[in-house]
Amino acid sequence: MTTATDIRSIDRVEVDRGHIARRIKSVLVHGLVLFLVAIMLLPLFYMVMMSFKTSTEIAQDPLGLPSSLYLGNYMNALASMGYVRSVLNSLGITISVIVVVVLAGAMAAYPLARIQNRISRIIVMIMALGLATPNFVTITPIYVIFRDLGLLDSYVGIVLAFASLKLPLAVFFYTGFIAAIPIELEEAARLENCNNWQVFWHVIRPLLAPVTATLSLFVMLMVWNDFTYPLLLLTDKDKFTVMIAVYRSVGNTGIDPTMLFPAAVLGSLPLLILFAVFQRRIMSGAMAGAVK
Template identity: 50%
Template structure:
């Protein structure tokens, strides 16, 4: 009996330690977000007096000025259009490319797969100059289409890698049964394969969305019209060359991060289940 009691006490202490560790890790991750929100509610005089203090008299005046200065709703709309279009294209094109690569066995398919996934090892800045020249010659600079093409090309290797690994675990008997029923290759892909790709598609969509939404390099490089700037560029414009106004930078950072935070809080269960299903299946 005493041994059972000691085991129970040991298990309870372990759960307490694990809970405390989880709280400490959560506090470590949430502290920058809390600090950003707290600083966005302070006046310039309050920040000058106590740079690391809490907002004693919170104010929303900072947000009112920043909303108009950064053309917030237009920047959000631009970012949503680019992000959603890129995510859909990456999901469709990479799954179409991965389907034959996962089913065909041979030297050619292996070489094509290695060539496509080689893009994962190439640093971003190496391809910037050729990409800029290519889009310039195609007259796609300062256009949504040009930015979407750039992001799609950047994320395609990741999609092909994930989809190919996932498709190899799907039994080919499902496709054979569909062929016997009279389906061609496109119909097999659309009606059989694509529904089975939902878990890994959610995982890829998450990675692509975060990559596109938080990127600053491509919009700065490929866009020159202020009406087409994304939210990261709108926030970046509050960084001065010689000085930084925290009453503008922190509210702009909060507004830029707010859509993604809301999305994660609303869809956290679906996101976690999609990642878990994709990881287990793959």
């Protein structure tokens, strides 16, 4: 005969079992996540590790840890990269492009999302074509147009070039997002006598924060890492971006690890710092965009 005490002890055993199962599952999941993160961080770790090794150490033991933190590679890289200037150029160009793309993209997307007719659909399709057009098709027309406009070798030129290339992405992003915003919000604003601009600025724009965070992240990575357009449109070395400085350390017929790795670390360092500082904001923006 089963007593109440027995039932309670059976329940406790089952609760304990459930608890242990959950713990095991949690440990397994966390272990898997840590393993995946380790795999993803491995190239980064390798890059940093290699940057502190001498050429002899790299040749003799490419996968081993550095015997000491050799800073000579960084001194050489800093001396040849014009680092501060090129980082400031990259920052200035990247931030300017993000501002232009976000503003112009959102303003272009608002009517495209709200006015549903053939013309707006055609425009969205043209934007999609812009996304699919490969670089080598646009590179010559961009160069010739910018030459005619007198925008070669200028910060304005390179910002406009990048902005025009990334704008289709922004319009595409924003059009889908704005279309999902309830129209009633706008109608309420119009009842308060808001015009189109006021509706966009005071009602729609604040709601775009999550998607703007995600878009900015994409644009930032694309602009920061691109060196083809700066190499094409800029000739004054004082205007060169940090990725061109990194690019100079890659040879045609091989790489010199003592130059490439410290240059790569220095080239990506500002981005890493930016991510670290704005991590919370970027992640919350990206997550909000994902679960909307």
